[in-house]
Amino acid sequence: METFGKRLVEATAKRGQLCVGIDPHAALLAKWGLSDDVAGLERFALTVVEALADRVAVLKPQSAFFERFGSRGIGILESTIRQSREAGALVLLDVKRGDIGSTMAAYASAYLDPASSLRADAITVSPYLGFGSLQPALDVAAANGGGVFVLGLTSNPEGPSVQHAVGAGGKTVAQTMIDEISQLNKGAEPLGSFGLVIGATIGETGHDLSAVNGPLLAPGLGAQGATPSDLRRVFGESLRNVLPSYSREVLTAGPSVAELRLAAERATDECAAALG
Numbered sequence: 519m520e521t522f523g524k525r526l527v528e529a530t531a532k533r534g535q536l537c538v539g540i541d542p543h544a545a546l547l548a549k550w551g552l553s554d555d556v557a558g559l560e561r562f563a564l565t566v567v568e569a570l571a572d573r574v575a576v577l578k579p580q581s582a583f584f585e586r587f588g589s590r591g592i593g594i595l596e597s598t599i600r601q602s603r604e605a606g607a608l609v610l611l612d613v614k615r616g617d618i619g620s621t622m623a624a625y626a627s628a629y630l631d632p633a634s635s636l637r638a639d640a641i642t643v644s645p646y647l648g649f650g651s652l653q654p655a656l657d658v659a660a661a662n663g664g665g666v667f668v669l670g671l672t673s674n675p676e677g678p679s680v681q682h683a684v685g686a687g688g689k690t691v692a693q694t695m696i697d698e699i700s701q702l703n704k705g706a707e708p709l710g711s712f713g714l715v716i717g718a719t720i721g722e723t724g725h726d727l728s729a730v731n732g733p734l735l736a737p738g739l740g741a742q743g744a745t746p747s748d749l750r751r752v753f754g755e756s757l758r759n760v761l762p763s764y765s766r767e768v769l770t771a772g773p774s775v776a777e778l779r780l781a782a783e784r785a786t787d788e789c790a791a792a793l794g
C-alpha cells in the first residue's frame with residue numbers, strides 16, 4: 519500500500535502544488551445564484567468536483583459547511599469525497615477533530631477507515647488535548663495509507679495566544695507539535711504522511727520547520743489576505759513541502775466550470791512561481 523506522503527508527492531508532481539477548499543458559505547451559494555439549502559449545497563459542491571477533481575492535486579471539503587445541513591448535508595459530503603477521489607484528487611477533509619484517545623479512535627474510524635462512507639485521504643486534527651491523544655488517528659492513517667494534518671500555527675489572528683505559549687520544556691506549544699510530527703516522519707521517503715497546518719498569514723515567527731519532512735498545509739491565501747509572495751517568508755527552506763490552500767478566492771469564480779478551472783490554474787501558477 520502506498521503511503522499518503524508518496525501519493526501526495528505523485529499528485530503534486532502531476533497536477534501542481536495546490537489544494538482547493540470546498541467551502542459552501544451561504545454568501546457563496548447566493549453569489550452562485552443557489553438557494554441556501556441542501557439542493558444548493560449539492561449543486562455547489564458537485565460543480566467544484568466537476569471543475570477541479572480531475573486536475574487539482576488536493577480538494578479540501580470544509581466539513582462545517584456540510585454539517586450545517588444535518589444528515590442530508592453529511593450525505594452530500596460523502597458524495598463529494600467519493601466523486602473527488604474517483605476523479606483522481608486526494609481529499610483532505612478539514613474537520614479539525616480532537617478528543618480523548620478512546621473517542622479519537624471513533625473519529626479515526628469515521629474519516630480514515632476504508633470501510634467508512636466518509637473515508638478521506640487525510641484529515642485535519644486539533645492537538646489541544648495533547649499530542650498523544652491523537653495517536654488513534656495516526657495509527658489508523660498509517661495502517662491505511664492515510665494522512666493527518668495537525669494544527670500547528672493557524673492562519674487566524676487568535677492562534678498565537680495559545681500556539682506561541684511556552685511550555686515547561688521552554689518550547690512553544692507550536693514547536694512541540696512541529697517536533698512531534700518531525701519525529702513521526704523521520705526517514706520517510708519521499709515524504710512523511712503526517713503534516714502540519716501552518717497559515718500563510720503568520721509572518722516570521724521563528725519556529726523551526728526544517729526537520730518536518732512532511733506536508734505543510736498553508737491556508738490563509740486570498741480571502742484572509744496572504745499572497746504567494748508571503749510563502750517564502752513563512753516557510754523559508756521548507757518551501758518545497760508547502761501545499762498552498764485557497765477556498766473563497768478560487769470558489770468566487772464559480773458557478774462557471776471554465777472560470778473555476780481558470781482560477782485554480784492561476785493560483786497554481788502563482789504559487790509555483792513563489793515556491794520556485
Ligand SMILES: O=c1ccn([C@@H]2O[C@H](COP(=O)(O)O)[C@@H](O)[C@H]2O)c(=O)[nH]1
Pocket residue numbers: 539541580612671672673674715716717737738739740741742763764765766767
Ligand atoms: O489555520 C487554518 C486552518 C484551517 N483553515 C480553513 O481553511 C479554509 C480557508 O478558507 P479561505 O476562504 O481560503 O479563507 C477554511 O475552511 C478554514 O476553516 C484556515 O483558514 N486556517
